[in-house]
Amino acid sequence: xxxxxxxxxxxxxxHLFQVEYxxxxxxxxxxxxxxxxxxxxxxxxxxxxxxxxxxxxxxxxIVSVDNRSVLAFAGLTADARVLINKTRVEAQxxxxxxxxxxxxxxxxxxxxxxxxxxxxxxGVRPFGIATLLAGFSxxxxxxxxxxxxxxxxxxxGTHSNWRAQVIGGRNAKSLREFLExxxxxDMDEETSVKLAVQCLLEVVDSGAKNMEIMIVxxxxxAFMEESAVDVVVKKVEEEIEANKDAKxxxxxx
Amino acid sequence: xxxTYHCGALSxxxxxxxxxxxxxxxxxxxxVIAADQGNARSILMYQKNLDKVVPLSSHSALxxxxxNADLVNFSEYIQKNIALYELxxxxxxxxxxxxxxxxxxxxxxxxxxxxxxxxxxxxxxxxGTESSSLYFLDYMASLQKVNYGCQGHAxxxxxxxxxxxxxxxxxxxxxxxxxxxxxxxxxxxxxxAQPNFIIKVIDKDGVKTAKFGADPADT
Numbered sequence: 001x002x003x004x005x006x007x008x009x010x011x012x013x014x015h016l017f018q019v020e021y022x023x024x025x026x027x028x029x030x031x032x033x034x035x036x037x038x039x040x041x042x043x044x045x046x047x048x049x050x051x052x053x054x055x056x057x058x059x060x061x062i063v064s065v066d067n068r069s070v071l072a073f074a075g076l077t078a079d080a081r082v083l084i085n086k087t088r089v090e091a092q093x094x095x096x097x098x099x100x101x102x103x104x105x106x107x108x109x110x111x112x113x114x115x116x117x118x119x120x121x122x123g124v125r126p127f128g129i130a131t132l133l134a135g136f137s138x139x140x141x142x143x144x145x146x147x148x149x150x151x152x153x154x155x156x157g158t159h160s161n162w163r164a165q166v167i168g169g170r171n172a173k174s175l176r177e178f179l180e181x182x183x184x185x186d187m188d189e190e191t192s193v194k195l196a197v198q199c200l201l202e203v204v205d206s207g208a209k210n211m212e213i214m215i216v217x218x219x220x221x222a223f224m225e226e227s228a229v230d231v232v233v234k235k236v237e238e239e240i241e242a243n244k245d246a247k248x249x250x251x252x253x
Numbered sequence: 254x255x256x257t258y259h260c261g262a263l264s265x266x267x268x269x270x271x272x273x274x275x276x277x278x279x280x281x282x283x284x285v286i287a288a289d290q291g292n293a294r295s296i297l298m299y300q301k302n303l304d305k306v307v308p309l310s311s312h313s314a315l316x317x318x319x320x321n322a323d324l325v326n327f328s329e330y331i332q333k334n335i336a337l338y339e340l341x342x343x344x345x346x347x348x349x350x351x352x353x354x355x356x357x358x359x360x361x362x363x364x365x366x367x368x369x370x371x372x373x374x375x376x377x378x379x380x381g382t383e384s385s386s387l388y389f390l391d392y393m394a395s396l397q398k399v400n401y402g403c404q405g406h407a408x409x410x411x412x413x414x415x416x417x418x419x420x421x422x423x424x425x426x427x428x429x430x431x432x433x434x435x436x437x438x439x440x441x442x443x444x445x446a447q448p449n450f451i452i453k454v455i456d457k458d459g460v461k462t463a464k465f466g467a468d469p470a471d472t
Contacts, residue, residue, distance in 0.1 A: 092337040
């Protein structure tokens with residue numbers, strides 16, 4: 001058995017099937033939504049029903065990779081753990097050698113580079129995860145104002161900057177269209193959270209316990225309390241009902 | 254001091270001169286770590302405002318002495334590894350005991366390769382047990398938990414003072430007073446003039462600077 005034989009090879013028509021299958025694995029994972037506002041980034045992930053005997057605190061889908069950057073993933077949890085650990089070491093290594101915090105873009109590039117390496121090496125398979133990386137840019141790099149940034153990586157090893165993005169879940173495509181229709185530039189924190197929740201509610205059963213929301217601000221980040229999420233969920237649902245009634249009225253007339 | 258080549262391998266004599274002074278005094282609810290602020294080698298004085306008490310985590314600080322290269326290299330390396338641990342373990346803080354033993358392991362591993370020529374005093378506060386602790390760790394990886402300690406030639410002058418002045422149940426002010434008593438003794442009797450000292454306090458609220466002789470701001 002030789003481990004120098006590549007697993008990810010081209011098909012006759014130019015496809016890398018292993019990479020595409022990895023993207024299927026991402027689609028099987030739970031949904032994660034990222035929305036960039038004027039002064040915040042909102043990460044909202046689907047919290048799938050847990051087994052009764054399982055401790056929910058041990059299932060973390062939004063994790064810190066550095067003091068300044070947060071990551072949400074979709075796909076194989078074990079692969080995510082490995083990639084996240086590599087990224088955390090890289091972040092500290094950067095801090096040790098450069099005496100400065102790594103930018104979100106640097107970390108996204110590192111994750112993408114790592115994911116690509118695993119599509120071109122012998123004996124390994126690609127990581128079956130896509131990630132959303134959220135944080136703020138270095139103020140000194142952009143005229144003294146820290147700006148919110150959202151990056152996405154995928155199993156092929158590409159990374160790109162997004163204003164709002166969805167990964168994971170069967171309906172990622174339609175959710176992305178939903179975001180495209182409803183996204184506005186420079187939304188404040190409340191509106192950004194509402195958009196993220198609205199988007200997630202399209203695939204998740206109603207209720208705060210089915211979603212986990214983190215708000216990343218220039219001065220830090222925090223998980224939203226379940227009670228606060230409930231408030232937003234109720235508001236969104238009321239609006240949906242109101243729209244339904246309004247539509248009904250107009251069709252009745 | 255000479256760097257000599259032997260059988261193709263690089264060997265270096267000990268360049269740790271013990272001229273740096275580091276103090277540590279444990280009190281009820283915290284630890285005081287103090288160090289002189291000089292940065293010198295041979296006959297040259299590079300600076301007099303170096304901060305040699307490095308915060309390792311939110312509730313621990315390392316008073317460190319030795320050649321500047323090792324001092325900076327070792328403390329930053331330990332600092333980043335502790336940060337990595339906390340990030341990788343969902344924010345769980347490494348206890349002072351664990352930090353001290355981690356450092357000891359690193360010093361021991363490097364000892365027979367290329368030793369870090371640093372002598373340190375680690376002070377930390379643990380929220381879990383609501384207690385403070387002080388650890389003496391020298392470059393040969395001798396680790397000892399102590400109530401008070403000194404590094405450098407200063408220990409010849411000051412350990413006896415600390416023996417006398419220290420008792421169980423001190424307050425922060427009393428602990429700082431012991432350090433200042435030691436500083437005064439050095440000022441009188443130590444050959445090397447060390448005009449500036451930086452004194453830091455570690456307690457339940459974290460690491461704070463109590464006093465400094467010269468502002469380390471632009472180190």
